[in-house]
Amino acid sequence: xxTTYEELTSLALEEALKIGANHxxxxxxxxxxxxxxxxxxxxxxxxxxxxxGLGIRVLVNGGVGYVYTTSLNRESIVGSIKRAxxxxxxxxxxxxxxxxxxxxxxxxxxxxIKVDPYNIDPEVKVGLVKEVNTSSMKKDGIKSVITRLAYxxxxxxxxxxxxxxxGGEVTLVGFSHTAxxxxxxxxxxxxxxxxxxxxxEFIESNDWLLFxxxxxxxxxxxxxxxxxxxxxxxxxxxxxxxGLLIHEAFGHASExxxxxxxxxxLRGMVGERVASELITIVDEGIVNGGYxxxxxxxxxxxxxxxxxxxxxxxxxxxxxxxxxxxxxxxTGNARVQxxxxxxxxxxxxxxxxxxxxxxxxxxxxxxxxxxIVGRGTSGGxxxxxxxxxxxxxxxxxxxxxxxxxxLVRGVVVSGNILETLMSVDAVAKDLKVITNVxxxxxxxxxxxxxxxxxxxxxxxxxxxxxx
Numbered sequence: 001x002x003t004t005y006e007e008l009t010s011l012a013l014e015e016a017l018k019i020g021a022n023h024x025x026x027x028x029x030x031x032x033x034x035x036x037x038x039x040x041x042x043x044x045x046x047x048x049x050x051x052x053g054l055g056i057r058v059l060v061n062g063g064v065g066y067v068y069t070t071s072l073n074r075e076s077i078v079g080s081i082k083r084a085x086x087x088x089x090x091x092x093x094x095x096x097x098x099x100x101x102x103x104x105x106x107x108x109x110x111x112x113i114k115v116d117p118y119n120i121d122p123e124v125k126v127g128l129v130k131e132v133n134t135s136s137m138k139k140d141g142i143k144s145v146i147t148r149l150a151y152x153x154x155x156x157x158x159x160x161x162x163x164x165x166x167g168g169e170v171t172l173v174g175f176s177h178t179a180x181x182x183x184x185x186x187x188x189x190x191x192x193x194x195x196x197x198x199x200x201e202f203i204e205s206n207d208w209l210l211f212x213x214x215x216x217x218x219x220x221x222x223x224x225x226x227x228x229x230x231x232x233x234x235x236x237x238x239x240x241x242x243g244l245l246i247h248e249a250f251g252h253a254s255e256x257x258x259x260x261x262x263x264x265x266l267r268g269m270v271g272e273r274v275a276s277e278l279i280t281i282v283d284e285g286i287v288n289g290g291y292x293x294x295x296x297x298x299x300x301x302x303x304x305x306x307x308x309x310x311x312x313x314x315x316x317x318x319x320x321x322x323x324x325x326x327x328x329x330x331t332g333n334a335r336v337q338x339x340x341x342x343x344x345x346x347x348x349x350x351x352x353x354x355x356x357x358x359x360x361x362x363x364x365x366x367x368x369x370x371x372i373v374g375r376g377t378s379g380g381x382x383x384x385x386x387x388x389x390x391x392x393x394x395x396x397x398x399x400x401x402x403x404x405x406x407l408v409r410g411v412v413v414s415g416n417i418l419e420t421l422m423s424v425d426a427v428a429k430d431l432k433v434i435t436n437v438x439x440x441x442x443x444x445x446x447x448x449x450x451x452x453x454x455x456x457x458x459x460x461x462x463x464x465x466x467x
Contacts, residue, residue, distance in 0.1 A: 005167075008054060008072060009159040015081045016058050017161060021088070023059035023099065024161040027297060029339045032118070035150040035438075036125055038133035044146075046126065055339035058084045059099070063092030066342040099320035100329050102300050104163025109294045111170050113199030117151035120200050125149055128203070132177065132212045141181045141220040147212065148176040148193075149203065150437050154449075156297070164299030170292055172449070173202050174437035177212040181219035188409055190219035190395060191376045195437045197292060222395040227410040228464055233370040234399075235413075235462035236362050239432035240374025241393065243452035246281060247350050247441070248382045249389035249417035251452075254281075254307050255333070255345045255443075256322040258384055265387035265418065266313060274313045275421035278457075280353040281308040283317055285332065290349035290451025291435040295332065297343045302332030307350075311421075319345050337446035344444050349435075352454030355427035362426050362458045369399040370464055372413065390414040412465040419461075426458035 009026045016024040031051040037044040054077060055068035065087030067080040133147040150173070157167040174195035181188055192215050196202035237245065258264040266274065275281075285293040285302030293302045298320050306314050318326055319334035322345050334343035363371075376394030383389075393411040397404035433453035440447040 005157050008077065009157065011074065012054065012056050012077055012081060013159065013161055015078055016056065016085065019082065019085055021058040021060055021085055021161075025057040025298065026159045027055040027336070027339050028157040029053065030155045031153070031338060033150070033152045034117070035148055036129050038129045038147045040144050041134045041137050043126065043130070046122070051338045051340070053339045054080070055342070056081055056084050057342055058088050059097065060085055060088035061092040062096030062098070063088040063090065063094075064097050065091065068339045097321055098324050100323045102162065102164070102320065102330060105295075105299065105301060106165040107295070108166070109168040109292070111197055111292065113171050113201070115200040115204065117171070117173055117200040118153070128208065132208050135209060136177070136179060136212050136216050139216055139220075141183065141223070142179055142216055143182045143187065144180045145216070146178045148438065150174050150176075151200070152437055158295065158297060158299040160299055166295045166299045168294060170197065171199055172197055172435070172437040173200055175203065175206070175208055175211065176438050177215045179212075179216045179219040181216070181223040183220075183223035186223050188219055188223040190215055190222055193436060193438055195435050197435065218395060221407055222409045225395070225407040225409045228370060228398065228408040230465045232461050233464050234366050235370050235372050235459045235464070236366070236399065237372045237457050237459065238374055239430065239453050239456065240377070240434065241372045242352055242374070242454035242457055243434070244374050244377055244391065245389070245417070245420070246352055246454060247347060247450065247452040248380070248391075249387065250281065250421070251347045251350045252382065252443070253384040253387060253417070254316050255347070256316040256318040256326050257345045259316050260322060260325050263385045265385060266316070269313050270315065272313055273311050274418055275308055275311040276424040277311040278355060278424055278427045279308060279311050279421055280306065281350070282306055282353055283331070283333065283347055283350045285348050287349040287351070287433045287451055289433040289435070289453070291449040293335070293348040296334045297336045298330065298334040300330045300332040300334065302348055305331045305333075317345055317347065319343060335448050337448055341446050344446065346443060346448050347441065347450050349433055349451030351431070351433050351452060352427070352457065354429045354431040354455040357426055357428045359428050359430060359456050362428055362456055363399060363402045363404070366399045366402055370408075370462070371397040371399050371404045372411070372462070373397070387417045388415070389417055413462055414465070415463050420459060423460040424457050425460050428456040430455050
């Protein structure tokens with residue numbers, strides 16, 4: 001039995017090159033995900049999922065083949081390599097793929113943790129979730145609650161025939177609470193979650209009863225609120241609302257593979273104005289509060305990519321293949337959910353840069369408007385090809401005479417992302433980026449962890465409706 005990742009990758013590289021591969025990329029992954037769910041006082045689930053194995057991508061005469069195996073023995077690995085080479089040779093007749101050159105690098109990144117979540121007694125974790133959940137169920141006006149605790153440990157290695165040898169281990173922990181309150185014939189759901197890049201010390205250092213109580217109270221209050229009058233508002237968006245809008249409605253359009261296929265509204269717009277001069281948008285591998293991606297899944301260093309600079313579209317996100325098609329280098333944005341997939345272009349930590357205003361200054365001068373709060377946003381639709389979006393937002397507030405006043409529910413925002421960004425006239429200094437162990441960004445059937453956020457911003461015109 002082969003016992004170390006060095007032995008595994010060496011075998012895979014040597015065998016693939018020996019039978020005719022021009023380029024070889026080997027990925028090894030070990031991933032553990034655990035989630036505990038209580039629903040209305042009942043333990044709904046305690047699931048533990050594991051993914052482990054080796055994936056190999058080969059380039060043969062311009063054709064690409066990717067195969068993975070969960071059996072880490074010589075026979076399985078060699079068989080997978082032969083299969084990948086066979087696929088690549090078959091596909092080479094349909095077109096030639098080339099990868100841009102990258103710098104060889106050797107490194108290993110690991111998130112520091114103080115308390116390993118795996119070593120915590122399951123009864124302790126279940127007991128915490130149960131206590132929070134059952135406490136909420138006792139409150140008048142609360143009809144149902146779902147409480148979750150989760151953690152993930154994701155260890156990856158990427159080695160290639162052109163000198164890449166990188167690895168990383170990221171641990172996430174998080175707590176989530178969703179409450180449904182009913183008032184008369186109106187039911188309203190409010191949720192919130194917190195995720196920490198690190199160990200179980202985060203769970204031990206927070207008061208989760210208080211956290212859930214705040215969610216419960218907001219749900220009760222929201223169920224008694226009115227919906228906003230549909231119309232076009234002057235709007236202040238909080239950090240999470242900005243992050244959601246930028247990631248979903250603009251970020252996907254800046255992914256180079258969508259640009260190549262003509263599925264992005266940003267195609268052909270590099271060097272043109274796409275937003276207010278106050279807007280700079282960055283995709284960065286390591287950001288406080290975000291999900292750490294020091295290297296992508298092709299082993300390319302993920303530094304800081306300035307997608308929009310002072311309102312001007314600067315560049316697209318790319319991989320080694322997409323960078324070649326676009327005539328530029330890779331930006332380190334080739335990412336995979338796990339070894340069962342090959343990589344596609346994805347965001348890492350995507351955010352708007354802060355400026356120098358206080359949050360209060362953004363509300364100054366608004367005689368009537370709306371404060372959009374992103375917490376608990378329940379979903380929406382985007383079309384990157386034309387830049388349109390529609391989102392159902394969490395409980396928000398009407399703004400009167402420069403102050404957030406009455407709570408409103410059922411808020412829906414819609415528009416064209418380029419028009420929205422062009423109407424930004426104020427940006428605060430309170431940068432906040434978050435990630436989420438309970439979810440991620442979906443694309444091509446894969447879900448990856450991302451970070452998103454920004455500062456508060458003010459938009460002159462935002463179309464708002466009410467459910």
